[in-house]
Amino acid sequence: xxxxxxxxxxxxxxxxxxxxxxxxxxxxxxxxxxxxxxxxxxxxxxxxxxxxxxxxxxxxxxxxxxxxxxxxxxxxxxxxxxxxxxxxxxxxxxxxxxxxxxxxxxxxxxxxxxxxxxxxxxxxxxxxxxxxxxxxxxxxxxxxxxxxxxxxxxxxxxxxxxxxxxxxxxxxxxxxxxxxxxxxxxxxxxxxxxxxxxxxxxxxxxxxxxxxxxxxxxxxxxxxxxxxxxxxxx
Amino acid sequence: xxxxxxxxxxxxxxxxxxxxxxxxxxxxxxxxxxxxxxxxxxxxxxxxxxxxxxxxxxxxxxxxxxxxxxxxxxxxxxxxxxxxxxxxxxxxxxxxxxxxxxxxxxxxxxxxxxxxxxxxxxxxxxxxxxxxxxxxxxxxxxxxxxxxxxxxxxxxxxxxxxxxxxxxxxxxxxxxxxxxxxxxxxxxxxxxxxxxxxxxxxxxxxxxxxxxxxxxxxxxxxxxxxxxxxxxxxxxxxxxxxxxxxxxxxxxxxxxxxxxxxxxxxxxxxxxxxxxxxxxxxxxxxxxxxxxxxxxxxxxxxxxxxxxxxxxxxxxxxxxxxxxxxxxxxxxxxxxxxxxxxxxxxxxxxxxxxxx
Numbered sequence: 001x002x003x004x005x006x007x008x009x010x011x012x013x014x015x016x017x018x019x020x021x022x023x024x025x026x027x028x029x030x031x032x033x034x035x036x037x038x039x040x041x042x043x044x045x046x047x048x049x050x051x052x053x054x055x056x057x058x059x060x061x062x063x064x065x066x067x068x069x070x071x072x073x074x075x076x077x078x079x080x081x082x083x084x085x086x087x088x089x090x091x092x093x094x095x096x097x098x099x100x101x102x103x104x105x106x107x108x109x110x111x112x113x114x115x116x117x118x119x120x121x122x123x124x125x126x127x128x129x130x131x132x133x134x135x136x137x138x139x140x141x142x143x144x145x146x147x148x149x150x151x152x153x154x155x156x157x158x159x160x161x162x163x164x165x166x167x168x169x170x171x172x173x174x175x176x177x178x179x180x181x182x183x184x185x186x187x188x189x190x191x192x193x194x195x196x197x198x199x200x201x202x203x204x205x206x207x208x209x210x211x212x213x214x215x216x217x218x219x220x221x222x223x224x225x226x227x228x229x230x231x232x233x234x
Numbered sequence: 235x236x237x238x239x240x241x242x243x244x245x246x247x248x249x250x251x252x253x254x255x256x257x258x259x260x261x262x263x264x265x266x267x268x269x270x271x272x273x274x275x276x277x278x279x280x281x282x283x284x285x286x287x288x289x290x291x292x293x294x295x296x297x298x299x300x301x302x303x304x305x306x307x308x309x310x311x312x313x314x315x316x317x318x319x320x321x322x323x324x325x326x327x328x329x330x331x332x333x334x335x336x337x338x339x340x341x342x343x344x345x346x347x348x349x350x351x352x353x354x355x356x357x358x359x360x361x362x363x364x365x366x367x368x369x370x371x372x373x374x375x376x377x378x379x380x381x382x383x384x385x386x387x388x389x390x391x392x393x394x395x396x397x398x399x400x401x402x403x404x405x406x407x408x409x410x411x412x413x414x415x416x417x418x419x420x421x422x423x424x425x426x427x428x429x430x431x432x433x434x435x436x437x438x439x440x441x442x443x444x445x446x447x448x449x450x451x452x453x454x455x456x457x458x459x460x461x462x463x464x465x466x467x468x469x470x471x472x473x474x475x476x477x478x479x480x481x482x483x484x485x486x487x488x489x490x491x492x493x494x495x496x497x498x499x500x501x502x503x504x505x506x507x508x509x510x511x512x513x514x515x516x517x518x519x520x521x522x523x524x525x526x527x528x529x530x531x532x533x534x535x536x537x538x539x540x541x542x543x544x545x546x547x548x549x550x551x552x553x554x555x556x557x558x559x560x561x562x563x564x565x566x567x568x569x570x571x572x573x574x575x576x577x578x579x580x581x582x583x584x585x586x587x588x589x590x
């Protein structure tokens with residue numbers, strides 16, 4: 001279980017994350033929703049060690065992650081699909097996937113087959129330069145690449161960003177499928193509707209603080225959430 | 235099955251190509267007095283190819299714009315020069331300063347001396363890289379350029395006269411035994427770098443070049459990876475400096491100015507940033523090109539009429555013009571970021587035939 005307690009993160013003088021605490025139980029899909037600049041991405045980047053926490057603690061199955069280097073955190077079983085996909089455009093699809101397993105030295109074929117089963121499209125295109133893929137395919141590749149590190153917890157930063165609705169649906173189906181196969185998922189979304197539908201637990205973040213929490217279904221029905229994020233009327 | 239056939243065909247072609255190369259070198263070597271000019275060009279090109287590939291490793295693959303090559307080459311030239319110079323001649327070379335006693339009787343065979351030079355270069359790179367690699371792009375370039383000049387200044391400094399012979403430099407360094415030794419060492423260096431580029435380290439280099447955010451999220455340690463690229467690149471830059479000293483049979487700090495770095499950068503850019511083949515081709519074209527154009531430096535007469543423009547120095551004007559044309563039409567370098575392959579070579583012919 002990933003446990004975040006009393007986390008504070010500052011950017012210069014700006015307090016981007018203030019006293020945030022939440023748990024991501026094993027095997028669940030957990031989502032953080034909230035508007036732009038609420039501190040969601042910063043939270044994820046702090047968990048993986050790309051930002052420094054000012055105070056607080058982040059533990060994975062009881063062991064502290066704050067102070068570890070990103071590569072150590074990845075080895076511990078957490079991986080991040082960065083916002084905006086960030087595939088390596090000049091490398092082939094296969095090379096991109098291999099980069100994902102950079103921290104592991106064992107045989108990769110089995111894992112590659114697993115990824116290719118999840119995303120048959122990537123198998124067809126394994127020799128193509130990643131920069132020539134469509135947006136949806138690049139997102140699949142970014143997810144596949146992250147899965148190559150065999151994570152216990154997969155964190156995704158805005159997987160639906162800039163994708164057509166029908167492709168977003170596909171991505172979310174795959175997220176559910178990955179979760180069924182035993183990977184815990186921590187998802188950040190502005191597309192709150194989709195995220196809440198698949199989430200077991202959900203948190204709402206506003207200006208650096210958690211303001212609401214509950215199961216996905218509960219928050220979907222919540223009037224304040226409807227008004228703020230789902231386009232409903234008060 | 236089909237794939238196996240293809241690989242074996244390419245393998246046979248490669249073996250044939252290597253055999254032909256060895257045969258040509260053997261032919262030149264057999265009559266080395268008559269062909270000394272050709273041998274000189276080949277050796278010089280090979281040595282610059284090692285330097286260019288090492289620079290490409292850093293700039294083209296790891297994406298770190300480092301311009302310290304000449305400094306490391308200077309270091310390599312001095313270390314290899316001092317360690318290979320015959321003991322009996324040392325007092326004569328160091329007649330002014332007198333050679334330091336502890337160093338006086340240490341002499342190593344060429345390959346061992348080059349390895350020692352490379353290791354010293356790599357260690358220095360690790361030390362310098364620790365603060366310097368925190369910088370990015372042009373700042374990194376300025377810092378490494380400064381470092382390169384510092385090395386050069388130290389090598390020419392009076393205070394170290396008993397080691398480096400200061401401004402008199404080193405001379406009487408034993409030359410390569412034959413062209414095979416020179417080309418063989420260079421080929422070995424380039425093959426090692428190629429293997430590195432195609433390993434998972436090479437992928438990590440390209441990952442930090444293309445997208446450092448994603449690379450970091452994949453668990454690649456940015457700093458360690460940059461450091462590794464810098465150390466390996468510097469190792470081979472230092473070795474190439476040592477080779478250059480052996481080739482020139484002398485080493486003086488004035489050889490290793492910033493202009494040398496730019497010359498090598500030119501080879502990298504002309505060949506294609508991110509292509510090992512390109513760097514090798516660039517090294518041969520630039521070294522060879524400057525020689526082939528030498529006819530432009532002579533004055534010709536038709537009867538009493540002197541052909542205008544052709545005079546000493548005109549060669550470099552034409553050379554610079556040619557460079558500009560190449561850069562205009564192949565602005566990603568001759569090879570782009572592609573590598574040589576037999577399939578690629580035949581592909582060009584096939585496409586040509588189709589268009590005709």
